[in-house]
């Protein structure tokens with residue numbers, strides 16, 4: 001395996017950098033969401049928040065491409081993990097759900113240089129994720145942990161129900177082991193008995209309550225999820241007088 | 255190349271799609287940050303650089319210019335394409351005529367209310383290839399899609415069609431814009447699949 005430490009140096013690979021990726025692990029991580037971990041020959045260290053493009057080719061030569069955020073940390077050498085939400089009428093995601101260990105697909109990346117976070121950036125970290133939009137944010141949290149970084153971090157998650165929260169066990173472990181990590185969750189459709197957390201869509205009041213002072217400490221803010229979710233979160237923060245240049249967004253998922 | 259056994263196309267499109275694209279009937283959104291809310295009373299567009307008569311137009315002045323309805327296909331680098339979209343706006347030919355382009359101008363940079371920028375060769379914005387649009391589907395352009403006014407350069411990937419536009423600057427060399435500096439292709443032709451800077 002070849003390891004490249006710097007993804008700004010694009011390596012000359014044939015066919016515009018498409019390469020084979022072999023499935024080494026798959027696991028359900030929430031209702032209708034599967035984590036797929038691939039091994040690649042040309043592993044390139046990514047920045048947390050980046051994505052890969054996946055390409056599927058049918059027997060008749062038809063090709064489809066989709067983008068998927070990287071869930072693994074830049075420190076996870078040699079592998080790339082994705083968190084894929086099943087859209088049952090979709091073209092690509094249902095096929096990815098059928099992949100078995102050792103099956104191969106084509107991918108290229110890491111891609112995108114805007115929605116990225118590195119521990120070299122200063123200030124507290126605010127992550128806001130809706131649905132499968134938490135995937136790139138999980139990569140950021142994993143990066144923070146693996147790099148031994150202890151900065152104040154607030155990860156606000158919106159999900160339909162507790163079973164729809166991606167990587168829930170892992171997130172709970174971060175919260176229990178690190179007093180600087182807070183992961184408030186809001187459940188928009190179904191809550192378990194005795195639920196004490198939020199049970200509505202994210203609004204200005206929720207942002208204020210969960211983030212408070214941190215908003216005035218020049219945080220790096222990353223919002224990812226479906227468009228209406230991202231719009232609501234970003235405009236809520238603007239209403240709270242947050243400097244728009246601190247906010248980075250990515251929109252996908254429904 | 256790998257053949258993915260059992261994978262087959264699911265949605266057919268009656269239109270011809272650029273490689274790697276699929277047809278969508280909704281209108282997804284791609285932006286780098288928040289959606290700026292711009293009051294048309296304060297809206298302005300500045301056109302300057304290598305031109306004979308640099309100008310700043312207010313909303314009313316801009317809307318007094320001759321406009322046209324445009325029906326076109328649009329292609330987003332995130333893989334969706336949308337066919338026969340209907341817009342209304344002012345051709346950049348009209349604006350270029352107003353300011354008078356200097357012979358040295360080879361490229362243009364578009365800037366926006368959210369500090370975004372994108373770069374285009376001058377040849378790609380003339381001859382009714384580019385517009386500043388203010389209506390989509392016969393309605394004022396919604397803010398998440400770039401309202402009150404955005405650039406529309408439909409023959410290139412949609413990130414070139416800068417939302418919330420407020421400035422055009424003509425220059426004599428190529429200078430990369432926001433996404434172009436962040437790993438995306440300098441030109442962005444969907445038919446050649448020029449998505450990322452490593453694409454030819």
Ligand SMILES: Cc1cc2nc3c(=O)[nH]c(=O)nc-3n(C[C@H](O)[C@H](O)[C@H](O)COP(=O)(O)OP(=O)(O)OC[C@H]3O[C@@H](n4cnc5c(N)ncnc54)[C@H](O)[C@@H]3O)c2cc1C
Pocket residue numbers: 051066067068069070083084085086087088089090091092093094132135136250251252253264265266276277278332
């Ligand atoms: C930068 C980026 C990062 C992303 N990261 C992730 C991620 O981490 N995880 C993730 O799960 N997704 C992610 N996505 C979304 C992903 O790329 C796909 O869009 C998603 O998986 C859906 O693809 P699909 O082929 O399964 O569905 P598609 O075939 O694209 O269909 C999407 C939806 O539209 C409907 N549809 C489409 N065409 C038609 C038609 N002709 N007729 C009827 N219905 C139609 C389908 O029913 C389906 O519900 C990301 C997207 C981007 C841009």
